[in-house]
Amino acid sequence: MQGLEFSVVFENMNILLQGMFWTVVLCSSASLLSIVVAVVLAMTGISKLKPVRSATLFFLWVFRGTPLLLQLFLFYFGLPQVGLYLSPIITGIIGLTLHFGVYNADVLRAGILGVETGQHEASRSLGLSYFQTMRKVIIPQALRNVSPAVGNNLIALLKESSLVSIITVPELTLSAQRAISETFRPFEFYFAAGALYYVVNWGLEFILQRVEARTALTR
């Protein structure tokens, strides 16, 4: 029996911190982009034009019905076959953005439908167009109403981001694996990586709480 030796983690801490850095880059960009994607898909999902609505529902159905890992493989290994080469980090961001954008779109669509019709009427009666009303009045309120649910999705995004280690994005999980292959200390490094995920999660939850507290007054 080898026994546990955590000092080896501290000696290789910069490998883990680099991984954590990439996890933060990956997740913050994918989080923000997933909200942008959600706004677009939620709008097209309630469009009056049937083809637009159907295409959106089909897109949502495909992305919700297939595993993230498979989507990542398709983007990373499949797209080069049609001449599209994307770097691992870009592939990772796109994969997470689309996968969680779809979840957020569903939540946001419900949020948009939950805003009172009186808000539409007040805005339209001032002379704003449908899109101006959406942009200025409806979407900002819908986002506030669904911020707890979107927050949950973003926490899930952070944890699922470990999957992109498989397409060689040098994020936290892959960094831990690299450290392990040099030191043969799986328990220590997986444990430490888990702790660092927890730290990032804390940061995210802190931000989410701030966002909810700031918007609570205005409801």
Next chain:
Amino acid sequence: MISLKDIWKSFGDNQVLKGISLEVERGKILVIIGPSGSGKSTLLRSINHLETIDRGEIWVDGVQVNAPLKGRKFEKHINRVRQEMGMVFQHFNLFPHMTVMENITMAPMLLKKIPREKADARARGLLEKVDLADKMNCYPVQLSGGQKQRVAIARALAMEPKVMLFDEVTSALDPELIGEVNKVMKRLAAEHMTMLIVTHEMRFAAEVADHVIFMADGVIIEEGPPEEIFSNPTHERTRRFLFEVFKS
């Protein structure tokens, strides 16, 4: 200024408006009264195209609101027409994510491209007019019903409309808050704003109206100057309605 010609409207099998015609001259105040379900709110909302009428013509300041245009052309037309009309709702419908100031300045800045400083200055003037100068940085949730409704009036006025439409604006208010909203509307009346008011407040109607219309079951039963309608109604239906209202 406002001219409605033979307006018909149904919701499914329910015929709500059955050939309503009326005129409001510039600077005059028309008050519509009547039992709930008489179609008076639907009529008012039709003028702003929040309801689409089945038949008839709606003219505001020489422009046909329900112009025979299609698709995007009609959208552009109606957005322009609505800028000329201020509408105030029973449930205020303030934008809860914006401050009082932002509620008022949003539309003029977005639609009329008025720079922020100028829009802010005008909003401050309007807030003074509705006695709420000290509330400009509040959010709607921090205001009472009467205050919210006065902000809603200021928001509508910020677009400098040619006519104002009031849809039962005091019906959702506590009794002690009704006076402050009525006071603001009287001020507008004194400035000769053209107004069309749907209300259940008979005393207020009697005070401000130049002309009163009594509606029931989708038709105009009786109309005339307020002193005639309120003290000497000729129709049995009007008499019964006023008796019920003043009994309480």
